[in-house]
Amino acid sequence: MIEQLLFWVFAVLACGGAIAVVATQNVVRMAFWLVVSLGSVAALFFLLQADFLGAAQLLIYVGGTVVLLVFGVMLTASGPYTQIRTSPAEVIVGAAVGMLLLFVLVSSIGKVDWDEIADRLPATPAAPVNVDAAQWQKAGDQPAGSSASQVALGVQEQQGRTVRQLGLSFLGLRPDRNLVEGGAHGLAPGYLLPFEIISIHLLVVLIGAAYLARAKRRVVSEESPELS
């Protein structure tokens, strides 16, 4: 019940923030509504039991990307209340096209039976997070026995706790696939190569951004002032 209430609150906040980003003309207010929308999406990630992803969303998006955008607004504003208007005809056309696109998306989402498609996927362990918790419990402090309490604790531990599994999958291991079925699928590949590729990509992109955005000095030479 509380989950549904939280879902509706944050879903309305996310959608309303996104619509306000579109509707507002002031860039700084757009940045504020973007913070509202992205923070609500992070809360939706927490509701979807993706705890690390929600925290990363808060840290990288709300803490990093939006601040970067606000700095961009500061560095490019030519007046204190700069507003670049969109003409009303364009607003009407854009709203109509957006409504049509939303109608197409919503109707096609409603048409598809997702459970039937999910059944066609290869079977994977239903509760992958349980493995981690169970092995932790086996080696850990709790005395053995009382399987009922272990089952209840496994159900509890299913909420979130994806940090270790995400880290292991970035190292090329898949504990949720490989440990449960006893290698029935063969070894499921991890994400080591995409992780390395995206690391190099991020490094190259940041160097390129620093090169692009560097301050250009106007060379004013004494002997040829008409060049410069």
Added chain:
Amino acid sequence: MGEVGLNAYLMVGAVLFVCGVVCMATKRNGIGILMGVELVLNGANVNFVAFSRYTPLGLDGQTTALFVVVLAAAEAAVALAIALNFYNNHLTIDVDSGNELHG
């Protein structure tokens, strides 16, 4: 009010996507276009995580969503550098003035 299912999250993702596309299409401010791109990527991320939760995909959706977050950060950095260069050359951030295709 029934159980919150997959469809509700997909609706939220669709609304975010449409808002981002409309934002990209109608804003004339370069920074506003970047915000539209962020909204589109967030809508896609909501879909990834919802499928990771409600279908037996397991951890794959969350991993892909993390990659998308990192790519969005990189894209914002490069696009902002381009916007700063644009502002240095044109003294405005209005994308309609960038119709010369030089310098």
